Amino acid sequence: MERIDQDLLSIQEARILVESAREAQKSLAAFPQEKLDKIVGAMAAEVLNCARELAVMSSEETGFGKWQDKYLKNVFASDYLFKKIRDMNVVGIIAEDKVNKTMDIGVPMGVIAALPPSTNPVSTTVYKALIAVKSGNSIVFSPHPRAQKTISKTLEILIRTAEANGLPSGAIGYLRTVTVSGTVEMMNHKDTALILVTGVPKMVAAAYSSGKPVIYGGPGNGPAFIERTADIKQAVSDIIASRTFDNGIISASEQSIVVEECIAGEVRQELRNNGACFLSEGESEELSKLFLCPDGSINPEIVGKSAVEIAEKIGMCVPEETKVLISEQKYVSDSNPYSKEKLCPVLAFYVEKDWLNACEKCIELLLNEGKGHTLVIHSRNVTVIREFALKKPVSRLLVNTPATLGGIGATTNLFPAMTLGCGTAGGGFTSDNVSPMNLINIRKVGYGVRALEDIARGAIERENSETISGHCFPVKSSRDPSQDLKALLEKLLEQLAAR
Helix, strand or coil: CHHHHHHHHHHHHHHHHHHHHHHHHHHHCCCCHHHHHHHHHHHHHHHHHCHHHHHHHHHHHHCCCCHHHHHHHHHHHHHHHHHHHCCCCCCEEEEEECCCCEEEEEEECCEEEEECCCCCHHHHHHHHHHHHHHCCCEEEECCCHHHHHHHHHHHHHHHHHHHHCCCCCCCEEECCCCCHHHHHHHHHCCCEEEEEEECCHHHHHHHHHCCCCEEEECCCCCEEEECCCCCHHHHHHHHHHHHHHHHHCCCCCCCEEEEEHHHHHHHHHHHHHCCEEECCHHHHHHHHCCCECCCCCECCCCCCCCHHHHHHHCCCCCCCCCCEEEEECCCCCCCCHHHCCCCCCEEEEEEECCHHHHHHHHHHHHHHCCCCCEEEEECCCHHHHHHHHHHCCCCEEEECCCHHHHHCCCCCCCCCCCCECCCHHHCCCCCCECCHHHHEEEEEEECCCCCHHHHHHHHHHHCCEEEECCEEEECCCCCCHHHHHHHHHHHHHHHHHCC
């Protein structure tokens, strides 16, 4: 009975939150960009002051990752992101072509339902709130149960600051009673315009079944290909730094390394020099049993744990300075955990004869899991890089950079984002690093610049007769050019009907 009461309470709460957000958004939709920017700036500044505290809280509540790296992500999602979006025009007139007499008007979508993950709870929540308000939308969150306290505290800081600076009450809200039923109600509500899901795979089916547009930042399974012309020392350094950042829980992070046979020995040695430990066949087998739960989901007991902690779980003693565990693999299959996303500092290692075979191996890995997400290539060969860019089923190809930081836009000039779209390949509708521009509709304005008579006259003047499929239709001049055009179209239709 208590369970039923909690569900009913959560459902009712979800309805109230969405309806309040709808009413708030009616006011918010009239805010000029300058007023929205003032609110967003205040939100970003206040949460930046709490970035360290929230990072520690996040790490303690979830048990995932390292608070020091979470602190960097929190700074990235507040200060760095705000500086990036500060001068963006997202609502109102966002583009105007005076020569062609057209305008683009940014129109907020309405109420956004947001599901942040337990792996990056603070940074993703801050990021979603900032881009939603920047684009004039209301946003309602369903906190991840494993990070509920941290996400709730983050949102309280954002709400208090935003409302003190003019945001209508209810424009940002969140479920206090978090249940699956309440979250589903929130997504299905008639006033919800868009669903923004990051790293909550168990809720994806429910999101899509709502019939609403869904932006989903899904699982990554990105390989890192080291091609023979690469700077091997730099490539290995980037991969180790990326894979150990917050103990490997960012979806853009490298999940496997693919190398050409001619440099495999050098790459192995460089990996060892940088703190990698290669597992024996038996150790790989034992470790593989820890990755997944019986239902096929990722085992939370290894998520965000260090390489040393993971090794201890299989009774393996490794040096304290060990940074990543590496298992040499040959084949990709749905039943092989090393072929999938691993939210911890473990890497699969594949050796291929040449870059063409490596190309196919990367495609196999991406099609196995992580379609549409991210791929990294370390190479100085422009031709090979271009071939990878043309052929890989990914939304982001990163070149000579750590995937974790490159994918989210820290070490690249991609948009700084904690939700990385996977496009149609990954079951979504955008392949972008999701920005405020993904949260608006664009109203097109076009002034009349020519009359129907002008179009008719142009067609008539081209020739005195039109030849269509070998037939000649005389076009007689008339005082009303539109009548001549009508006659021509009627002849066309007759010709098509006769086929």
